Amino acid sequence: MIGMPASRIWNRVFTALAMAVLAYAVLAPLSSLDALQSLGMPLLTDKLWFRLATITAMFVVMASAWNIIGGLTGYAAFGNVAFFGIGAYTVGMLITKARWPFLLALPLAPAAAAVFAVLIGLPLLRLRGHYFAVASLGVGVAVGELVQNVDFRGEPLFGGASGLFLPILAVPNRDLYFFYLMLAAAAVSIGVTWAVLRSRFGYGLIAIRENEEAAAVIGVNTTAYKVAAFALAATLTGLAGGVFAQWNVFVDQENSFPIGYNVEMILMALLGGTGTVFGPAAGAVVLQLLIQFLSGSLPITLQIPFVPDDAMPVLAQVVLGVLLMLVVVFAPRGVIDFFGGRSTLSIAYLRRSLRETSV
Amino acid sequence: MTSVDPQLELKNVTKRFGGVAAVDDVTFAIGKGEILGVIGPNGAGKTTLLNCISGVYRLDGGDVRWQGESIAGLAPFRVARLGIGRTFQIVKPFTSMTVRENVVAGALFGSDEDRPRLGAAFGRADGVLELVGLRSKADLPVSAMTIPDRKRLEVARAVATRPKLLLLDEVMAGLNPVEIDDALEMVRAVHQSGVTVVLIEHVMRVIVGVCARVVVLDVGRMLADGPPDVVLRDERVIQAYLGERYARRLRGS
Numbered sequence: 001m002i003g004m005p006a007s008r009i010w011n012r013v014f015t016a017l018a019m020a021v022l023a024y025a026v027l028a029p030l031s032s033l034d035a036l037q038s039l040g041m042p043l044l045t046d047k048l049w050f051r052l053a054t055i056t057a058m059f060v061v062m063a064s065a066w067n068i069i070g071g072l073t074g075y076a077a078f079g080n081v082a083f084f085g086i087g088a089y090t091v092g093m094l095i096t097k098a099r100w101p102f103l104l105a106l107p108l109a110p111a112a113a114a115v116f117a118v119l120i121g122l123p124l125l126r127l128r129g130h131y132f133a134v135a136s137l138g139v140g141v142a143v144g145e146l147v148q149n150v151d152f153r154g155e156p157l158f159g160g161a162s163g164l165f166l167p168i169l170a171v172p173n174r175d176l177y178f179f180y181l182m183l184a185a186a187a188v189s190i191g192v193t194w195a196v197l198r199s200r201f202g203y204g205l206i207a208i209r210e211n212e213e214a215a216a217v218i219g220v221n222t223t224a225y226k227v228a229a230f231a232l233a234a235t236l237t238g239l240a241g242g243v244f245a246q247w248n249v250f251v252d253q254e255n256s257f258p259i260g261y262n263v264e265m266i267l268m269a270l271l272g273g274t275g276t277v278f279g280p281a282a283g284a285v286v287l288q289l290l291i292q293f294l295s296g297s298l299p300i301t302l303q304i305p306f307v308p309d310d311a312m313p314v315l316a317q318v319v320l321g322v323l324l325m326l327v328v329v330f331a332p333r334g335v336i337d338f339f340g341g342r343s344t345l346s347i348a349y350l351r352r353s354l355r356e357t358s359v
Numbered sequence: 360m361t362s363v364d365p366q367l368e369l370k371n372v373t374k375r376f377g378g379v380a381a382v383d384d385v386t387f388a389i390g391k392g393e394i395l396g397v398i399g400p401n402g403a404g405k406t407t408l409l410n411c412i413s414g415v416y417r418l419d420g421g422d423v424r425w426q427g428e429s430i431a432g433l434a435p436f437r438v439a440r441l442g443i444g445r446t447f448q449i450v451k452p453f454t455s456m457t458v459r460e461n462v463v464a465g466a467l468f469g470s471d472e473d474r475p476r477l478g479a480a481f482g483r484a485d486g487v488l489e490l491v492g493l494r495s496k497a498d499l500p501v502s503a504m505t506i507p508d509r510k511r512l513e514v515a516r517a518v519a520t521r522p523k524l525l526l527l528d529e530v531m532a533g534l535n536p537v538e539i540d541d542a543l544e545m546v547r548a549v550h551q552s553g554v555t556v557v558l559i560e561h562v563m564r565v566i567v568g569v570c571a572r573v574v575v576l577d578v579g580r581m582l583a584d585g586p587p588d589v590v591l592r593d594e595r596v597i598q599a600y601l602g603e604r605y606a607r608r609l610r611g612s
Contacts (some may be wrong), residue, residue, distance in 0.1 A: 200467045200477060207464050210453035217413055218520050219439035219468035275455070308569075 004073060018282070026183065041074050046073050050175035052297070054247065056288040057182040062261065063268035063280035065187035065236035068196065069268060071274030073229045074209030075125065076133045078262050079140025083113040083234040085256040087241025089147055092164040092251040102246045104167055109245075113238025114231045116143075121230040125223065128212075136264065144257030163252025166245060174249050178247040187244060189236045194277045195231075206275070260317075264291070267320060270327050281331065287323075291316055366391045366426060366555055367412070367443075367524055373420035374404075376413050381407040383550070383579035385420070387402045389524070394546075394556040396570035398563065401599055403576040405559045406448060409526050410441050413445045414438040425524075441472040444522030446513040448529040448559075452501045458512055459497040462519045469520020490552065491515045500590050511545060520544060524555045531565050543568055562602075563591065575599070 014066060028044040037043070045053075062084065067329065071079045083097065087109035094105035124135050150157045158164070171177045196202040203227045209213035216222050245251045272283025292298050294316035296309060365388040374382040380405040391393050399405050409415040412423055414435040423431045426440055432443075453461050462484035466475055475483050488494045491511045496504070504512065510530050517525055527546065531539050539562070546569060550556045561565050566573055566585045575582040575590055577599040583590045590596055 191525070198477065203460075203464045203467050203477075205455055206456065207468075210455060211451040213415070213435075214447065214451035214453070214516075216435040217415070217439055217445050218465050219436050219518060221434075221436050 003284070004269070013341070018278075020221075020223030021285075029053070029179055030174060031106065032111045032173065034116065034172075040248045046057060048299070049177065050179055052288075052292055054175075054179045054182045055292075056285055057179070057186040059184070059265065059268060059284040060186040060246060060281045061189045061240040062237055062265040063220060063272070063284040064186070064193055065233040065240075066265045067193060067269045067274055067276075068203050068205075068236075069229050069233040069347075071269055071276075071280070072202065072205045072209065073157040075226065075230070076136075077127075077230070077233070078133045078137035078231060079135075079143075080265060081257055081259065081261040082140040082143040083117060083237035084115055084143055084241035084244070084261065085253075088245040088256040089158055089164070090238070091242040091245040092101075092166060093158065093191070095166050095246070096159075096164050105255050106239075106246075108234040109242025113234040113241070117231040117234030118227055119199065120221075121227040125226040125230060140257070141259065141263060144253050144259075147257070148253040159252070159310055163255075164245075166249050166251070168249055169246055170307065174357045180246070182240070183245050185236070185239050188239075190277060190281055192236065193280075200227070201225070203305040208274075261318070263324070267324050267327070289318075291320070294319055362458065364391045365389065366393075367426040367452055369408075369412070369421070370424065371421035371559075372408065372411055372423060374407055374416055378602065380579045382411060382576075385576070385579075385581050387584055389446065389557060390540045391523075392553070392555055394550045394558065394570050395571065396566035396573040396575060397559045397576065399568055399576035399582075400562070402578065403599075405417040405561075405576055405588050406528055407579075408529055408576065409445060409559060412438075412526060415583070421604060428481065430557075435437060436468075437540070439469055439520060439522075440471045441524040442472070442521065444469065444517040444520045444524070446510075446517050446528055446530060447524040448532065450513045452504075452509060452512055452516075454501045456501065456510070457497070458499050458501065458504070458515075459488065462515050463511055463521030466518035466605060473521060486601060488521045489513050490548055492541070505553060506509065507534055509541065510534070510608045511562075514545065514549065518549055518552075518554070522554060522610060524557070526557045528559045529561060530558075531560060531562055539565060567591070 009163060029050065031041050031044040044162050062080065065083075066077065066080050069080075089106045090109045090112040091102070094100040094108060120136075120139055124132060125138070127135055140302070147158045148156075148161055151160075156162075168174075168176075204215065204220045207218065207220055208222055208225060212222055241256065245256075249256065265284075268283035268287045269280040270283070270288055272281065273279025289298075293300070295313040304315075360372050368388040370386055371383045372382055373380060382427065383388060385404075385408060388566055397405055397408065402490075407416065411418055414430070414433050414437065421431075425438075425443065430438055430443075439445075445475050453464060456464065459481070463477075463480045466480040466483040466487070468474075472528045473494050481500065485494065490495050491514055493508065493511050493515055501509070501512070513529065516529075530546070531542050534542060541566065546556065546558065550569075557571060558566065570587060572585065573587045574584050575596050576595075577595075582599060583593045594610065
């Protein structure tokens with residue numbers, strides 16, 4: 001695997017902890033099955049739990065997908081929310097206008113997002129650094145506006161400002177169904193990252209990130225590789241959008257193209273460690289819990305003197321901004337740096353300097 | 360001086376930047392298995408010429424032919440796939456990778472012939488590291504490498520792409536005499552493994568040591584082409600390197 005090993009002890013502690021949390025998150029929902037309920041199994045989850053877990057899994061997909069273009073290839077895409085929205089609207093349109101069944105419509109969500117990524121990737125991926133970041137942000141905003149405002153024969157083509165209402169999917173244990181569907185998407189995203197990092201494709205992407213000119217002269221078709229990475233990120237993000245549409249039953253510009261998602265998915269990947277397999281997923285879980293906690297959606301809420309409750313969502317945004325600054329300045333490679341001792345604020349660095357300065 | 364079997368042919372190659380011709384009407388050929396030196400003072404157009412061959416620059420005139428077919432205008436990655444490898448004067452390692460991973464990246468891509476799978480690429484990489492003398496440093500991160508070792512790594516990554524022709528851009532620049540001798544040993548080893556080598560150098564001593572044939576460039580034009588002992592006695596070459604006054608004094612003595 002490409003990348004540096006973090007400190008071993010911390011690695012083990014965190015792996016054990018993560019496995020326990022993961023096992024609980026994956027198995028707890030099963031307690032809501034009728035068969036287990038009738039056997040007297042205590043209910044480990046409720047509506048709120050499902051909502052939170054499904055959203056968290058959704059962000060695991062988005063952060064892992066962003067990692068493929070932003071972390072592995074080194075192209076800071078700021079408009080990936082466009083792929084999410086395109087996925088959501090593809091499912092929304094196919095179900096409401098063409099009356100397709102959900103499971104038939106779902107595969108077309110990632111496909112539509114991937115096609116769009118190839119079309120915009122060919123011109124945009126010629127830009128580097130800030131130019132690519134700004135251009136991709138522009139696309140992300142523009143697609144959302146277009147979807148809301150495009151008319152056809154005087155009628156809004158994609159539902160306009162009132163959005164699309166999907167029929168509720170008739171399946172038993174709907175909450176359970178969508179949680180596992182999103183969880184599967186998250187597992188696929190992590191699995192894809194894992195496979196990419198162990199392939200010729202992955203070596204090519206990292207070579208591009210490290211030095212695009214050197215990558216070209218060793219024979220990497222840089223344009224094709226960058227577009228492929230962008231399309232792969234779009235495929236996964238579009239899949240999350242497609243599942244979201246049917247799960248949420250309602251899609252509009254505001255919930256399918258939220259600009260804030262761009263920042264959040266990048267922050268999650270940065271926080272967890274870009275370029276790694278599990279980093280973005282870990283970042284997504286931690287940050288999503290933090291966002292939900294700060295905005296008061298969790299049973300445990302925070303009371304801060306002089307801050308009224310309805311100001312908490314705003315405060316959440318402020319905390320995210322500050323966190324982004326701290327991560328970028330002190331641990332640019334994510335918490336991996338923090339435990340590997342490569343950040344001056346890290347635990348390992350502190351231990352090392354204490355050892356070196358003690359008499 | 361062209362050998363019977365020309366592998367790479369440059370025909371009237373010209374590259375201009377604005378009004379300045381950095382490479383001006385350069386014509387010569389390289390035979391299979393040769394080790395050719397390209398020398399010239401600063402700004403002679405050595406690196407520009409190399410960029411013209413490897414596809415980094417588009418030609419403004421002339422043609423580059425590889426095994427009889429024109430490769431002018433091909434993208435750098437296509438040139439690499441045909442079996443032409445190169446290094447950069449200012450080394451460009453993949454810094455987040457280890458030494459071995461850098462060379463594995465080279466082995467995974469490069470020439471279209473005989474591309475290894477990921478597992479086999481590691482084996483190939485170790486062989487190349489052995490050849491350039493970096494085997495013991497294979498697991499080090501690039502950041503822990505000295506400048507001479509980084510230059511070696513640059514060569515190793517290029518050799519791993521299985522080139523038939525290797526263009527080395529000032530791999531000795533910035534090295535001390537002992538390090539230069541080591542590097543020369545490496546270049547000889549690479550050449551003996553069956554690769555045609557073009558050695559671009561600023562330092563004369565290097566060329567005389569290994570090359571049977573030398574091409575001299577000055578302000579984009581070709582001054583001389585021949586064995587080093589003949590070329591280095593050429594008055595125009597001495598003038599280009601040491602100035603007219605020195606050339607006159609040399610003539611007087």
